[in-house]
Structures are given as structure tokens and as C-alpha cells.
Amino acid sequence: MSTEYQILSRDQTKIHKLTEKCSLLSAGCRADMDALWKVLDAKMVMYKYSIGKEMASPAVAQLLSNTLYYKRFFPYYSFNVLAGLDENGKGAVYDYDAIGSMEKKEYSASGSGTSFVIPALDNLIGFKTRTEPKPIRSVDECIELVKDLFVSIGERDIYTGDAIEICAITSAGMKTEIFQLKRD
């Protein structure tokens, strides 16, 4: 977490676990991120007790979109990515802008290092402009890929660095790992 040229904290998490199958990642203004997380947590608890079960990821995605649009004229300055497993157990990534425009995607990024990583993701995960068939990757391979990408982003973006928190969501559960990056 930083302002201009100063580092304010080296170990602030940007991942917020919403359910066992769903995590919210946010970038932007820290205060707005915290406020948004609290609002979502409250809504999810209310859902759980009135409907009787945990919210499914597509429902969470829509809830987030509505919550953001609710503040259309004084937005939450947070750029979110929601990652989770849908009802069929398949992975889903939802990308949002500050006022809740939602898009379901295969991969996404947000934050200051977006422009460095999206082209790499397009090539390695989307396999765009590649003639070979897209490989099917395991969880561990993806985690290693993410680490490699973040090392590269950390080289070129001054705001990215210190450490990354990788959260892998599979049908077996949620696994979190912290990988140290360069601290300069």
C-alpha cells in the first residue's frame, strides 16, 4: 500500500474471502475497499440467515455489481475482480469497473500493473495469436505462472512488490500462499 513515492505498508492484503468458494480482490482506495468489503459481508450474512444457505458465486457477482451501482454518483474508488467456483464447480472470474459494470471472463487484472500483465495473460492463458492448441493447466502450474508474472510486474511497476498473496480456489477448498517479491 503506497502513496506517491512512499510505502505505507508492505503487508496489506487485497484479497477478501466472501464464501468458501468465492474471493474478492480489490485495488484502489483502501478506505473504499474496506467499506465495500464490510457492506458485502453484511449483505451476505443477511442472505445466509434469510435464505438458509451460502450465496452462490454468480449471485455474489450480481450483488457486488448492484452494490457498486448503488453508489453510482459517489462511487467506491475500488477496481474489483471476483474469483470463484460457480454452481457447476467450474472456475469463474468476474471483472468490475468502479461503478459495477460486470463481465464474466477467463482471466482478468486490475490495479497499477494492469497494462503490464494483461498482454502476458492474453498470450499465456488466452493463448491469443498462438496457433498451438490451448493447454489445460493444473492448479500448481497456474500458481507458478502467476508468481512469474508478478515478478515481471514488480520489475517495471513501482507500486507492485514486497509480496503476493495467491489464493487458489478448487473444489477441494481454498488454499492461500504468500510469495515474497523484491522489496525495492
Next chain:
Amino acid sequence: KVLNVIFTVNLTHLKMIEDSAPLFIREQALNPKPQGGFNFENWHRNERLQNEFRAKGISSNLPKVMLTGTTICGCVYKDGVVLGADTRATGGSEVADKNCEKIGYIAPNIYCGGAGTAGDTFQMKKLVSSQLDLLRLSTGTQSRVVTANTILKQQLFKHQGHISAALIVGGVDCTGPHLYNIYPHGSSNKVPFCTMGSGSLAAISVMESTYKPDMTEEEAVEMAKEAILSGIFNDLGSGSNCDITIIRCSGEVTRTRGFEKPNDTKLLRDKIRHPKELVVPSGSTKVLESSFLKYIDVQDVTAPEPMMI
């Protein structure tokens, strides 16, 4: 009678050239060559454009300047001067150069570290270096650090801070080791130790707590190195490696690029098992269209017979 009508035209930018003047003078008047120094013609237009863009809410695409958002430091010890610098150059929030050189040569006994706009610091160092070169030729004596300081501060003051160069000039001359820091508006201080750049606050805190007068070379180098490392890790505008330059009273100069490399990415990448798709095989990107143009007509020309005298 012929009516004489008098026109008053503002022709100050044109010179009245006679037809009988030599061709090269007439050509110069028609195509004025750019003169040396700074050209501020576009300044008003750029300011106006920026204001207009801002008023309309359009993000301006004026070129971003590369800054050495930096940490540089210098310190005088018993037998000379130590200069230290980091090696990151940024353009906005992007790292433009991971290993640039910020300590430049001014004279055989004087070196200068620069922070601020990369182009400005580089040109200032070049300018004072060539001026001192000429001075050495005309006076026949070794350059003095105070001369470099005076030339730089007068140049920077002349441009009223528009040249964004913050410099630390250090060297040894016949009067001993000296260190000066110079700010972009033209003020300078003669100091025993100093730091400049965005990481100057992080670095000066280290120097203030460890400096003592008449240090040995090892102590001075260690202090400078720690100051730069503090800037590298705590300031976002500074990073990568630490360069050290030592100028000794004996006349010997040691320049070490990458004195300390705490940010070697290889160690980090070795921990990761890279996916094999990182190596893109040849033929991976589909060629949609290709066309060939004959650019040069290659002809064999046999050398002509040498002229017989």
C-alpha cells in the same frame, strides 16, 4: 503624380536580403537553421493545450518526461570523497531503466551525481565537463570542485528552475576534498555529506545517524552504501542496484557500477517452475499476409581503370 501608399508591416522576423547577396546567405534567411540553446517557442502552446484539455476533461498526451526519481548521496571522508547512487529511472509510475548510471564524469578528479529529469542532469554534466576541459587547456592547471559548482549553479539559475536537475558534485583538488549540492533553482551548499532525490529523506536519516568527521574509506563507503540501500527499499522512485564512486586525495578514482546488487531477479525466478509455454515456438503466431518489395537494386560495378597521368 503617383500616389505613394505606405504599408507598415511587421517584418522583424524577416531580414531584407538583397538579390545580389551570396546564395548561402539568401538560403539562411529562407530556411533559418535551429540555433543552439533552448527553444521556448512551444511553451505557450503547450500550456494552452494542457489548460484546454483539462477544461474539456480530455487526458493530455503530452510526452512524459523520464525522471531519475532517485537516491543519490555524497560524503567527505579523511582522504577523499565518496559518491553513491541507485540505478532506477522512472517515467511516471513505470520503471523506464532498471540499471541507469547516475554518477557522471566531470573531470579526472571531479564526479557528479544527478537527480531529477534524466535529460537535464545528463546535459548539465556534459556541459560543465566540456567547459572544465577547455578551462584546463587554457589555464594548464587541475580543475577545482568549486569551479564546477559555480558553473553549474550559474547555468541553473539562468534558467530559473526550468532545468530540473538536482546535483551532488564531489571531487578532490589541490585544496583538498570537497562536496557541493546544487538545487534546480541555482542554490548550492558546501557540505560534508548530503543526499538528493526522492529518496533523499530515507538516505539522510541513515547518514545523520552514522556520520562522523574524518572517517576512514571503509566507514565512508559503508555509510554511503547503507544510505542508498535505505533509499532503494523505502522510496518507490529508487531501486535496483547501488553504484559507488570513490575519489581519493591521492588522485586515484574507483568507480564501481553495481557495488551492491540486493535486487537480483535471478534468485527470485529460480524459485519458480516456469510453464513451458513461456518459450513461444517459431511459427506460433499466424502470418496473415506477407509482401516483398524490392528495396535496393544490387548491381555489380566494376572499379574504373585508374587514370593514367
